[in-house]
Amino acid sequence: MDLAHRLADLTAPTGEEKLLNVRYPTPRLRITSRHGLFVVAVAAVLCAVVGGRYLFASEPAEEEPVTFPLATSSATEPPGEIVVSVVGAVAHPGLTTLAPGARAADALTQAGPLPEAELLGINQAQKLNDGVQIVVPKQGEAVPAPAGNPGGSSGAGGGKVSLNTATAADLIALSGVGEKTAAAIIAHRDSIGGYTSVEQLKDVKGIGPAKYAELEKQVTL
Numbered sequence: 488m489d490l491a492h493r494l495a496d497l498t499a500p501t502g503e504e505k506l507l508n509v510r511y512p513t514p515r516l517r518i519t520s521r522h523g524l525f526v527v528a529v530a531a532v533l534c535a536v537v538g539g540r541y542l543f544a545s546e547p548a549e550e551e552p553v554t555f556p557l558a559t560s561s562a563t564e565p566p567g568e569i570v571v572s573v574v575g576a577v578a579h580p581g582l583t584t585l586a587p588g589a590r591a592a593d594a595l596t597q598a599g600p601l602p603e604a605e606l607l608g609i610n611q612a613q614k615l616n617d618g619v620q621i622v623v624p625k626q627g628e629a630v631p632a633p634a635g636n637p638g639g640s641s642g643a644g645g646g647k648v649s650l651n652t653a654t655a656a657d658l659i660a661l662s663g664v665g666e667k668t669a670a671a672i673i674a675h676r677d678s679i680g681g682y683t684s685v686e687q688l689k690d691v692k693g694i695g696p697a698k699y700a701e702l703e704k705q706v707t708l
Contacts, residue, residue, distance in 0.1 A: 571615050573598035574651050574681020575623035575708055576605070581680035589615050595623070620681070622651045622708050647707040650682040663701045668693050682708055 567587035571594050574580045578599035585593055592611035598621075600606060605626045615621075648657050650672065658669035668691075675691045676682055685703055688694050694702070 569615060569617035571618070572620040572651075572681060573623065574620065575683055576601045576603055576625045577623050580683065585615065591615060591621055594621055598623070601625075620652055622649060622681070624708050625684075628708060647705055649708060650685065650688070650706050651676065651708055653706075661702060661705050663698050668698075684708070 569585050569587060569589065570582055571585060572581065573583055573594050577595070578601060580598065583594050583597045585597075590611065591609060591613050594615060595606070595609070595611060600623055603625045605624045605628065609621065609623065648661060653672075655666070655669045655673060658664050658672055659666060664672075671691050671693050672688070675687070679687070682688075685706055685708065688702060688706070689696075689699050
């Protein structure tokens with residue numbers, strides 16, 4: 488009984504219950520379960536983005552190959568220059584470099600015809616091509632092939648072969664000339680810059696007095 492009375496005393500109203508009955512204000516912001524799921528989804532997306540950036544940033548980027556332009560030489564020959572050979576009765580026989588479109592008169596001016604040169608048979612107005620040879624005869628000598636006719640035998644001089652334009656085949660066709668003699672005639676022609684007289688054949692190796700006397704009648708400048 489004492490226990491029952493004791494419990495009754497403890498549960499009896501004391502008059503202070505109204506003080507404990509406090510009403511708290513209703514919160515303005517309410518977080519629902521939907522809001523929670525949205526926050527979790529946003530956090531997951533941010534983690535994925537940050538993690539992806541870190542993952543790809545850790546891999547070394549492939550460097551693109553560096554290419555360099557090919558070096559070109561600036562030391563090129565001037566375009567269009569032509570080189571011709573002027574031989575015979577001139578002060579400066581040999582090779583002459585001319586501008587494109589040059590004429591035979593330009594080559595003769597640089598070579599310097601001698602006083603005894605015969606220029607009437609040369610077409611000085613003719614335009615020149617690279618690699619041609621101009622033969623300037625002395626007065627009284629047979630007129631050679633026209634300027635600008637590279638190589639071959641001259642049709643002037645009564646069918647004689649031009650020493651300055653003849654090929655090896657042209658020379659071999661002459662009486663008393665074989666392959667070795669033809670090669671020697673051409674080699675001597677190149678070494679002296681062209682024949683200025685038929686008598687220079689005497690300086691060619693293998694041509695003695697007898698052979699020269701035979702060739703003299705068959706050749707011209």
